[in-house]
Amino acid sequence: MQKDQFLTRRRMLLAGAAALGAAGSAGVVLAGGAEESAPHAPAPLSGPQARQALKSSAFRLQPLTDDGPPRAAPRRLKVRTEPILRISGRGRHMMLTFDDGPNPDYTPHILDTLAKYDVRAMFFLCGECVVENKKLVARMADEGHVVGNHTWTHPLLTTLDRREIHDEMKSTSDAIEESYGERPQWFRAPYGAWNRAAFQLGAEMGMEPMAWTVDTTDWMTPGTSTIIDRVESGAAPGVVVLSHDAGGDRSQTVHAIREWLPHLIDSGYHMTVPPRRL
Template sequence: MTKDQLPRGLLSRRRALLAGAAALGAAGSAGLFTTFAGDEPVRRATPAPIAGGPQARPGRKPSAYRLQPLMGYGPPKAAPRRTLVRRAPLLRVPGRGRTMVLTFDDGPDARYTPYILDTLREYDVRAMFFVCGEMVAGNKDLLARMADEGHVVGNHTWSHPLLTRLGRGRIRREMERTCDIIEESYGERPSWFRAPYGAWNRAAFQIGAELGMEPLAWTVDTLDWTSPGTRTIVERVRHGAAPGVVVLSHDAGGDRSQSVRALRTYLPRLLDAGYHLTVPERHYA
């Protein structure tokens, strides 16, 4: 299997999860369960450039409402000599009112991540970026910008492997090495991690907890990695929007121009509909 190919079993389970996630979003219910559907591998295809190129925008005073993190939520409080290990990833986040979280996987990528950061800054919204260490290595400036603009950076392993096919030693190296480069570029170690392809196992949960990270999955999968069209991505977010929802998109791994354009369309609509788009706390006392 190459990086550009999603295993058949994962693809079918991914499609099944999309239907289930839509139902969860409509109901607005909360809960945890293990998912084996997920995002795509990091690809190195050369996409068509986005017309206009990235443009620097003047800084704006952050909105205290939109930039306020979710309170009382963060990495686990471990009892002395005991580490809390989850058996399933978190799929939703708590919060008052119509709270949602936007997440972006596989980056950072200099071709697309700056556009996403520009849009988030324009609307004073923070998001979560689950980055791959090998992508950070050539784009450390983008992680520095994420830190400056208040976004949360999570661990998405170094090379985006299928963790369920790796031994514990390799899983630890993938995760620990990424923690190190995030700390070097972002200024602090990550408090969150996400398994590539959404494929979790006991070792991933245990090692993530030992490294001080909580596992976060998602509720709404835009499936933007399939290049379904900007309008389709927008509709998937719109139909899945509900309190506590975590939206999965990508800022790397292929041509992400549709993801960039979709964000510019659905983000102001979500805000106009009264959604509070924010991030979990990075610091946990």
């Protein structure tokens, strides 16, 4: 697809998401797992170009295994009306998140950098990528990262009916569980475009909705220096940083994190992830 066509389609999708009701504000998740209210702030629409949603009949939604014990029903959560945008707690804590992966060309390099500095992050994965890269998903979990659900095909949820949204979310949770043995406890809507069904279904599946505070705009491939500047200028206690490890050429993201991560650590920031619910 030519660049001008890519940008035109992206603008149309983002405009549609805004018109159909992306979330406007959010709560705060505490480092210890509790919650408190937060000042209203717009939930940004962002991310790489969507992969066109397939018809439900074309999804790879069948159970990944036909044998073995049945899955335990997830603990249902309170239904939110807004996604979580920030974290809170004492000290200079931030949270790093990566969307759209895993991707064998970029995700391993990001994991290597995180391991080098002993940092944990959240990875919101697309199911169609999970089934092709199960070892990477297992590596994420083994190294202490939090794995979240980012739908199967990265569609604009506000254009889907409830059944289609359910299939996108459930099939991805099934694939993640098949990869490392646990179902995800967090969900992020593609483009930050939330609707009532996404909040309700996520809660039914035991997943809290997570958005972000700082967008690196790496999905625009603006240049490594621009990505570094956006992270460093946006750094502040409680922010959630959005980056991507798939969905396009993410070499700039790979190079940028090698620069901004040690800088933030040297500046006194601590990278955290939400606590695991038992």
